[in-house]
Amino acid sequence: MSRLFGSVRSRATLAATLVVAVALVAAGAAVLLSLRSNLIGQAGTEAERTARSVASELSVGKTPEQLALDADEGPVQVVDEHGTLVAVSEDLERISGAGTPEVKARPSTTTAPEGDEDGDDDAHAGDSLEPGEIDDSTTFTNGSVTVDQDTADYRFAAVKVETEQQGTLTVWAGAPLSAEQGAVRTALTVMLIGFPLLLAVVAAVTWLVTRRALRPVEGISGEMAAITASEDLARRVPVPDTHDEVARLARTTNETLAALEASVERQRRFVADASHELRSPIASLRTQLEVGAAHPELLDVEGAVEDTVRLQRLAADLLLLARLDAGDRPATDARFDLAALVREQAEGRPGVTVRAPEAVRTAGSRGQVGRLLTNLLDNARRHARHTVAVSVRCEGEWAVAQVADDGDGVPEEDRERIFERFVRLDDARSRDDGGAGLGLAIARDVAVRHGGSLTVRDAPAGGALFELRLPLA
Incomplete structure (x- = not known):
């Protein structure tokens, strides 16, 4: 198992599947909530329409006993202001969530006294509705209704109406929630079946795409393993025809x-x-x-x-x-005078002249730079006819030291090759006179590791001029 999920392909597939799963669950929950809310709203609208229809009949003078209430068109209850059920749909066996749990109507106990203005004031005290007026506000509740031993959930709407004979009546009408429940169940079933299939498709596609994308990596890995086994560094890994x-x-x-x-x-x-x-x-x-x-x-x-x-x-x-x-780097905090070091290395050498009028301070290994100067002076003295001229000066941010001889110089095509190891241009020279061919290679390496450079060109006197550049301290 650890090996399976240790691959990039497996982790990418798992991550993509988890992300899609979370997104699908969130989207599915949002869809179900929105669907349920819309369908409940539709049921509430239907129940309110029925309640206002019944309230309209009461507002024009019909009594509760004159109402034709059929349970097939939706359960309806008419309750007076004392909570007494005065009218109800036929064939109701049980009801909950409406005005009253009763399913049998009783005569209303509310009557309006005739010709008694004080009685009218008392009957309608605190009531803002006028006779025949229907309240604009609607109250919604959820409950259940049993008809013919079949129980179902309903959305109830309650509307108040003011009548002349019975006073304030409240009409409760219900609309079934079976459509909402059926739609939610259907959507949930589709999601439970479709989401796993969609996740399987996402996992398969991610696996195949990742496999295709990582196939060149497998080729690179295999070729590197073969190179390691064969120790053939001339081999190269395949480069795919992509730009990724x-x-x-x-x-x-x-x-x-x-x-x-x-x-x-x-x-x-x-x-x-x-x-x-x-x-x-x-x-x-x-x-x-x-x-x-x-x-x-x-x-x-x-x-x-x-x-x-x-x-x-x-x-x-x-x-x-x-x-x-091996990467031996000189210390950058050690400072020394390059001009004094040049004079020290040139002292006692016949035919060598030094021109270093001022101090030129640089940083690095004094011993390694001294070895560099010794190699340059030995090389110049070996090829010079009469004299070797050495100069030191500051030039911008650089300390510049030049070693020039009056010999034959270095051909232009060989000016880089002489800095290679064990290279001697004069093959006819004896080893005793020519050395091992390591001096200039060491000099170039020391200069580069000090952040500088070492080059060669023609000297004014016709010989070779070696120029060393090191950063000023």
């Missing part, structure tokens, strides 16, 4: 897979290149140590030290790249 959220999900998933594939491929190349670069100094150092162990007089101590230093630098570069790849 599912299509955007598929495109985003494919973009994530492409980025992941590129990252894994870079990692593989990095491991392969690192292994290749480490193999040479380790093999050279091992060879020298083995020769020294067998023939101490042939041990090249200076060469072993150089290989060890080169191996140490390469290991440090690989460790820094690993930290950068």
